[in-house]
Amino acid sequence: AxxxxxxxxxxxxxxxxxxxxxxxxxxxxxxxxxxxxxxxxxxxxxxxxxxxxxxxxxxxxxxxxxxxxxxxxxxxxxxxxxxxxxxxxxxxxxxxxxxxxxxxxxxxxxxxxxxxxxxxxxxxxxxxxxxxxxxxxxxxxxxxxxxxxxxxxxxxxxxxxxxxxxxxxxxxxxxxxxxxxxxxxxxxxGLVPFTLHDHDKASFAELTGVATDVVAEANHVQFKEAMLFTHRGLSGPAMLQISSFWEPGDNINVNLLPNERIGERLRSMRAEQPKLSLANALSRWLPKRLVQVLIERGQWPNKNLADLSNQAIDTIDRDIHGWVIKPNGTEGYRTAxxxxxxxxxxxxxxxxxxxxxxxxxxxxxxxxxxxxxxxxxxxxxxxxxxxxxxxxx
Ligand code: FAD
Incomplete structure (x- = not known):
């Protein structure tokens, strides 16, 4: 039997x-x-x-x-x-x-x-x-x-x-x-890395391996954890977390410096160290390679702090605290x-x-x-x- x-x-x-x-x-x-x-x-x-x-x-x-x-x-x-x-x-x-x-x-x-x-x-x-x-x-x-x-x-x-x-x-x-x-x-x-559209992938390719602590948001849900650039797109715990809330076509919002008010910082640095370049100033808080790519992509003036207008600083502040990116998709079940x-x-x-x-x-x-x-x-x-x-x- x-x-x-x-x-x-x-x-x-x-x-x-x-x-x-x-x-x-x-x-x-x-x-x-x-x-x-x-x-x-x-x-x-x-x-x-x-x-x-x-x-x-x-x-x-x-x-x-x-x-x-x-x-x-x-x-x-x-x-x-x-x-x-x-x-x-x-x-x-x-x-x-x-x-x-x-x-x-x-x-x-x-x-x-x-x-x-x-x-x-x-x-x-x-x-x-x-x-x-x-x-x-x-x-x-x-x-x-x-x-x-x-x-x-x-x-x-x-x-x-x-x-x-x-x-x-x-x-x-x-x-x-x-x-x-x-x-x-x-x-x-769910809990899966994002892939990026070709133009984003190309500009971030050189950042593979760079990680930084962020607050990431998708669909009004936020996580404060690390974000990691990969050769395919964005990963790290912050990205994995919000991937479970993200729907195709959604933007994700990333506060790249959640613990600082970068606009205020740049204004006071402009007064104290006018000859410091924007890139060197931002590199105090953000990974240097990331700063370089952001300057290129953000088309922020690559100038010394003294030459930045208040308006330019406001734009940088907005971009760093509210970086918006639209993923192409996710890596799917293969790595989820x-x-x-x-x-x-x-x-x-x-x-x-x-x-x-x-x-x-x-x-x-x-x-x-x-x-x-x-x-x-x-x-x-x-x-x-x-x-x-x-x-x-
Ligand atoms: P599983 O553990 O997947 O077990 C399902 C079982 O069913 C497997 O043994 C499979 O062989 C068997 N099976 C499937 N199909 C058939 C079939 N047709 N016939 C016979 N048997 C079958 N979660 C955490 O909480 N912490 C972590 O650190 C963590 N790390 C993870 C890392 C990776 C890379 C992955 C992929 C997942 C991770 N998870 C983690 C998630 C966690 O592994 C799963 O949520 C959990 O294993 C689910 O348990 P389960 O028993 O339902 O399924």
Whole structure:
């Protein structure tokens, strides 16, 4: 007879492993399936190999969804502190990098090893290299795979979003949702670098690698973080953050010197050091190469401060505090950290992650229309949603 389980979880990523270990601890017989050769591939490469596994400041405000209330229950039942307690129980050393972001001191491998160890201890089986061929429901879930048929009372869809297909992302989660009559909020790449139109790309090409702290704004949402010029366009945390709010055709606004009033500074410097060039003056606050390109592009007079009119200074002030740029697009799923949109949360229980349309079917993690800011929030959503489903299945 075909092997029968209480629960089958599709996807051995962050959410699937958390759900699997939690259900196993409740003495459920759990099988976690994944087509990859390795569990938790995204965890392994996350945070530059050190995994930004949660954020101390996690609250529902850092999540995007058509229903911003949906994430509240899970985030409050399994919090960042709960996950941190598991990290500490496994004696994984960690540190806060910035803005509440918690990273492993050593390696993201420690997080995957912890989750796999907890699965094993709970009797949860994690089976890799298994292709999902079809899912059928007839009183139970029949999951047909490259390794044979598996049957369970409950099915948890934890196969993530579309970002980074090279790491094994597929649309299976959305396909299963549609098969069981769920609607999908349109998906697009989030936390992704911007690409620029050719003329901008050409003038910024020489700035590749230059970073500066800015306040970036798209669609009335602002982030104060670093911006980085790349050979394709604009990246760095500030740009990744606003990419999740940006829509094609939108401008982005960048305050290149959020902590200064450059107009006032230039006026007083003009009085004190009239022979200083504008380029040298601005280079006190901004990277020198950036100043040179801005002077060329801004067609500001490349003069000494003494020769700048008040009007010219006002223009420079306006341009530096309100630099406007229109991206061409984003780098898309190839480099995006997350997928915005997904399974419509109005059709899923926020208490259990169970489908409101199909009994015994659950959705957790990134496949749902819940997307966090950059900074450990996406993993926390995977842990929280995985845990509540694991408690319910
Ligand atoms: P995933 O972790 O993506 O797991 C999905 C699993 O399903 C995978 O193992 C996949 O192999 C499997 N799967 C997919 N399709 C199929 C199929 N057809 N058949 C069988 N199995 C399938 N978030 C943070 O909070 N902090 C970070 O530091 C961070 N860094 C990131 C860095 C990068 C480069 C990327 C791409 C993302 C990063 N993220 C980070 C986001 C985070 O990785 C995801 O939000 C999180 O992994 C989502 O968890 P999940 O379990 O829903 O999906």
């Amino acid at each position: 075909e092997p029968t389980y209480d629960v089958i979880v599709i996807g051995a990523g962050a959410a699937g492993l958390m759900c699997g270990l939690t259900a196993g601890q409740r003495n459920k017989r759990v099988l976690v399936l994944d087509h990859a050769k390795q569990a938790g591939k995204k965890i392994l490469i996350s945070g530059g190999g050190r995994c930004n596994f949660t954020n101390m400041h996690t609250s529902p405000e850092q999540f995007l969804s058509q229903n911003p209330h949906f994430c509240k229950s899970a985030l409050s039942r399994y919090t960042q502190w709960d996950f941190l307690a598991m990290v500490e129980k496994h004696q994984i050393a960690w540190h806060e990098k910035t803005l509440g972001q918690l990273f492993c001191d050593d390696s993201a491998k420690d997080i995957v090893a912890m989750l796999m160890h907890e699965c094993k201890a709970a009797g949860t089986r994690v089976q890799l290299r298994t292709e999902i061929l079809s899912v059928r429901y007839t009183a139970q879930y029949h999951v047909d795979t490259s390794e044979g048929m598996y049957i369970a009372d409950k099915l948890v869809v934890a196969c993530g979003g579309l970002s980074m297909p090279k790491l094994g992302a597929t649309p299976l989660g959305y396909q299963l949702a549609k098969q069981f009559n769920h609607t999908i909020v349109p998906v697009r790449a 950290e997350v997928t915005l949109g997904g399974v419509n949360v109005d059709e899923v229980s926020s208490k259990t992650m169970e489908s409101l349309k199909q009994p015994g079917l659950y959705f957790i993690g990134e496949v749902l229309d819940v997307t966090g800011w950059l900074g450990g929030y996406n993993f926390q959503w995977a842990w929280s949603s995985g845990w509540v489903a694991g408690q319910s299945v």
